[in-house]
Amino acid sequence: MKIEFSEPSLPRSGALVLIVAGEKELGRTARAIDKRMNGTLSRALRNGRFKGKLGDFIEIVEPVGIGVQRIILAGVGTEDDIDLLKLEDTGGKILSRISKKGDSNAAICVDPIKGVKFNPAMAAAHIAFGARLSSYRFDVYRTNKSSVDLPSLKRIKMLVSDVKGARSIFRSLNKIVDGVFFCRDLVSEPANVLYPKSFAERVKKLTNIGLKVEVFNRARMEKLGMGALLGVAQGSANEPRLVVMQWNGGPVRQKPVAFVGKGVTFDTGGISIKPSGGMEDMKWDMGGAGVVAGLMATLAGRKAKVNAVGVIGLVENMPSGKAQRPGDVVKTMSGKTIEVINTDAEGRLVLADALWYTQKRFKPSAIVDLATLTGAIIIALGHQYAGLFANDDKLSDELVAAGKMVGERLWRLPVDASYDDDIRSDIADMHNVGNGRSAGSIAGAKLLEQFVNDCSWAHLDIAGVTWSKKVRPTIPKGATGFGVRLLDRWVLDRYEQ
Numbered sequence: 298m299k300i301e302f303s304e305p306s307l308p309r310s311g312a313l314v315l316i317v318a319g320e321k322e323l324g325r326t327a328r329a330i331d332k333r334m335n336g337t338l339s340r341a342l343r344n345g346r347f348k349g350k351l352g353d354f355i356e357i358v359e360p361v362g363i364g365v366q367r368i369i370l371a372g373v374g375t376e377d378d379i380d381l382l383k384l385e386d387t388g389g390k391i392l393s394r395i396s397k398k399g400d401s402n403a404a405i406c407v408d409p410i411k412g413v414k415f416n417p418a419m420a421a422a423h424i425a426f427g428a429r430l431s432s433y434r435f436d437v438y439r440t441n442k443s444s445v446d447l448p449s450l451k452r453i454k455m456l457v458s459d460v461k462g463a464r465s466i467f468r469s470l471n472k473i474v475d476g477v478f479f480c481r482d483l484v485s486e487p488a489n490v491l492y493p494k495s496f497a498e499r500v501k502k503l504t505n506i507g508l509k510v511e512v513f514n515r516a517r518m519e520k521l522g523m524g525a526l527l528g529v530a531q532g533s534a535n536e537p538r539l540v541v542m543q544w545n546g547g548p549v550r551q552k553p554v555a556f557v558g559k560g561v562t563f564d565t566g567g568i569s570i571k572p573s574g575g576m577e578d579m580k581w582d583m584g585g586a587g588v589v590a591g592l593m594a595t596l597a598g599r600k601a602k603v604n605a606v607g608v609i610g611l612v613e614n615m616p617s618g619k620a621q622r623p624g625d626v627v628k629t630m631s632g633k634t635i636e637v638i639n640t641d642a643e644g645r646l647v648l649a650d651a652l653w654y655t656q657k658r659f660k661p662s663a664i665v666d667l668a669t670l671t672g673a674i675i676i677a678l679g680h681q682y683a684g685l686f687a688n689d690d691k692l693s694d695e696l697v698a699a700g701k702m703v704g705e706r707l708w709r710l711p712v713d714a715s716y717d718d719d720i721r722s723d724i725a726d727m728h729n730v731g732n733g734r735s736a737g738s739i740a741g742a743k744l745l746e747q748f749v750n751d752c753s754w755a756h757l758d759i760a761g762v763t764w765s766k767k768v769r770p771t772i773p774k775g776a777t778g779f780g781v782r783l784l785d786r787w788v789l790d791r792y793e794q
Contacts, residue, residue, distance in 0.1 A: 298432045298450060300425050300471075302463045305456040309364040311402035312395050316387070316410070316424075317342070319349035319375030324408025326456065327370075334362060338370065350374060351383055352390055365404075369394065379413050381423050382704045388427025389770030392450065399449045406456040418462030421455045425463075426470040428453060430771035433478055435485040472598035473785055477778035480591025484763065484776035488563035488580045493530075493611035496562060496583065497538040500590050500609075506597045513539040521630055523650040526610050528627040529643040532567055532620025533613035539651065542593045542607035546600055547792065553604040554792065555661035556593070556784065557651050559644040559668035560586030560611040567614045567640030568622055581776065582644070584763035585667035586611060588780035595785050603792040608655045610647040614640070626725045630654060631748055634725040642729045644668045645744045652748040663692055663753040665787075666745065667780050668760075673737030675761040682708040683779065684758035686742035692753050699787035705779050707757065712742045720744050 305326040307313075315327040321342045323331055331338040337357065341347075347355045353372030360368050371394075373379060373387050388405075395403050405428075407421040415423075432450075457463045483491060483499065491499075497512045504510050515536050518527055523539070530537035540560075543553070564582040565571060571579070581587075586609035593607040621627075625637045627646065631653045635646065648666055655664060674684040683700075685707040687693035693709055700707045719740045722728040727747065731740030742756050762779040765772055772778075 298429065299452045300429060300455065300467070301452065302421065302455045302457060302460045302467070304458060304460055305406055305408070307363065308404040308454065311365055311404065312367045312369060312398065312400045313365045314369045314371050314391055314395070314403060314405040316373050316405070316407055317349050317370050318373055318379070318410050318413070321347070321349050322411055324406070324410070326406045326408050330363070334360060338368070341370065347372065351386060354394055366400065367398065373410070376411060376413050379410065379415070381415065381419075384415070384420050384423040385427030385430065386770035388424035389431035391424070392428040392431045393770075396450050401449055402452040402454070403450060404454045404456055416459065416462070417457050418459035419466055421457040421463040422466035422470055425453065425455050425467055426474065427771050429471070429474045430477065431773070433481055433773055435482065435775060469599045473595050473782060475598050476591040476595030476785070477781045479594045480587045480778040480781050481776040483587040483590060484581045484584050486580070488613070491580070491583070492535040492562045492613055493538040493560070494536060496560060496586070496611050497540050500540050500542065503542065503590070503594055503597065506594065507544070508593055508597045509543040511541040513541070521654065522628070523630045523654070524628040525630070525635055525646040526612060526650040528621045528625065528637065529561070529567070529614055529646050530612040532617040533615040535562070535613045538611040539654070540609045540611065542590070544593060544596045544601065544603070544605045546596070546602050547604040551604050552662040553606045553659050554788065555606040555608065555655045555659055555664045556589045557648060557655050557664060557666040558586035558589035558607070558609040559583070559648055559670065560609045561644055561647065562611060562613050564614045564641070564643065565616055567620050567643060568616050569639045569641040570616055571641060578764065581764050582669050583611070584669045584759055588667050588759070588778070588784070591778060591781040592784050595781060596788065601788060601793060603788050605788065606655065606659050606661060608651050610651040612647055614643045629748070633727070633747060635744070636722040636725040636728040638728045639730045642741070644670050645729060645741050648745055649748045652745060656749055656752045661752065663689070663755075664749055665696070665755045665757065665784065667757045669763050670741045670758045671738045671760055674758040677710075677738060678708055678761055680761045680765070682706045683762045684738055685709045685755060686712040686739070686758070687755040688712070688746060688749070689753040689755070692755050695791055696755055696783070696787055699790060700783045703782040703786050705762070705783040710739060710742075712739060712746060716740070716743050
C-alpha cells in the first residue's frame with residue numbers, strides 16, 4: 298500500500314475521509330465541502346448517533362456534487378484525550394473500514410483539531426503510520442487468493458497543509474514499520490521454512506541497509522565454549538547459529554547498547570516434551586530474536602545516531618537419540634555450570650551464552666534481552682503486559698516510559714537476592730528451573746542475571762505479547778512485533794536526544 302502526502306484538495310474518486318473531533322466540529326476543508334454539499338455533512342452529524350469518539354463513523358455514499366464514491370466522517374476523540382496512540386489507532390480503524398468497502402484509493406483530510414497540542418503534520422503522519430501498521434498481512438502460503446478477503450486499498454493520500462513537515466515525520470515512522478514487518482514476517486513463518494540457518498540468511502540480507510552481520514556456526518561456538526546453547530541444539534538435525542549484528546551510527550568512542558534475543562525456531566520441549574495441543578504455536582518461540590532483528594533493521598533504516606549491537610542465538614529444540622536429557626550438566630561460555638532439570642526450560646540456556654558473549658566482547662553501556670521465556674508470565678500478566686526484570690532502576694523506569702509512549706506496556710517484577718535459592722543446584726552452580734511451580738518467570742530471570750556481571754541489564758519476557766489471537770487497530774491477528782517500537786523509542790530518548 299502506497300502512502301502519499303499532498304495539500305488539501307477534493308479527490309475525484311475513491312473514498313474521502315474527514316477527521317472529526319469529539320465536539321463534532323468540522324475542519325476547514327470539511328466545512329468547504331459541506332457548503333458545496335448544501336449542509337449534508339452538518340445534518341448527518343446532528344441526526345446520527347455519531348459522538349466523535351475513536352471508532353465512530355458516518356458514511357455518505359455517492360454524495361451529490363462530489364466526485365468521490367463515499368465520504369466517511371471519522372471520530373478521533375475529544376481534545377482532552379487525543380494523543381499520538383489514538384491517532385495511530387484512528388489510522389488503523391480507517392484502513393479497516395475502507396478496506397471492507399472495496400475502494401482502491403482513499404484520501405484522508407487532516408485539518409487542525411481545535412485544542413489539540415499536535416499540529417496537523419504530526420497528526421497526519423501518525424494516522425498514516427497507524428494505517429500502514431494495520432495493513433500487514435501474512436498470506437504467502439495461500440494458493441487460492443480468491444478465497445481470501447484481500448484488502449483492495451492500494452493507495453492512501455494524506456491531505457494536510459504542511460506537506461513537507463508531515464513527510465519528514467512519516468519518513469522515520471515508515472522505517473519503524475519496515476522493522477516491525479520484518480519481525481512479524483520472521484515470527485509468522487513455519488518452522489520448516491524458518492530454522493537457524495535460514496533465519497541467519499534472512500538477517501544477513503540486512504547488510505544491504507548498512508548493518509554489519511556475522512554468522513557463527515557450530516564449530517565457532519564450540520571453540521568459544523558455548524556449551525549451554527549447543528546443549529539445546531544437540532537433538533536437532535538443524536544446525537545452530539549465533540548471529541551478531543552491528544549498527545555504528547553514533548560517536549566513534551561511544552559504548553554500544555546491546556540487544557540479545559532468544560531464537561528457538563521450534564520448541565518441542567525436547568525430552569521434556571510439550572503436550573501436543575497448541576504445540577504449533579511454538580514456531581514463534583524465536584520471537585525475541587525476531588524483535589532484535591526487527592529493531593536492528595529499524596535503527597539502520599532510519600540512520601539512528603547510536604552504536605548498537607544485536608545478538609541472537611538460533612537453535613531448534615527437538616527430542617532424539619542425541620537430545621539433551623533431564624539431569625545433564627552443561628558448561629557455559631562463562632565457565633559456570635547448569636544442571637538441566639527440564640529440557641523445556643531451554644531459552645535461558647541459549648541466552649546464558651549469548652549474554653555472556655555480548656557483555657564480554659562489546660562491553661556495552663546496557664543490555665536488554667528479549668525472550669518468549671515462560672508460560673508463567675502469561676499466568677501472571679495475561680496478554681496485556683510483558684514482564685520486565687532489571688538490575689538497574691533507571692533502566693527499568695526508562696523502558697516502562699518508552700513502552701507507555703508506544704502502547705507496548707511493561708510490568709516490573711522482582712529479581713532480588715531472596716530468589717537465589719530457587720535456582721541453586723546440589724551438583725552444579727545452578728539448575729535451569731525454580732523450585733516447583735512458584736515464581737517461574739523470576740527463576741528464569743535469576744538464571745539470566747548470572748551472565749551479565751555488573752552491566753546494566755533488563756530482561757523482557759514477551760511470551761504473552763508476541764502473538765495475538767484477536768485484531769487490534771494497528772495489529773492484525775498473529776505476530777505483533779511487540780518490542781521493536783518500544784526499544785526504538787527507548788534508544789531515541791536515551792541515546793539520541
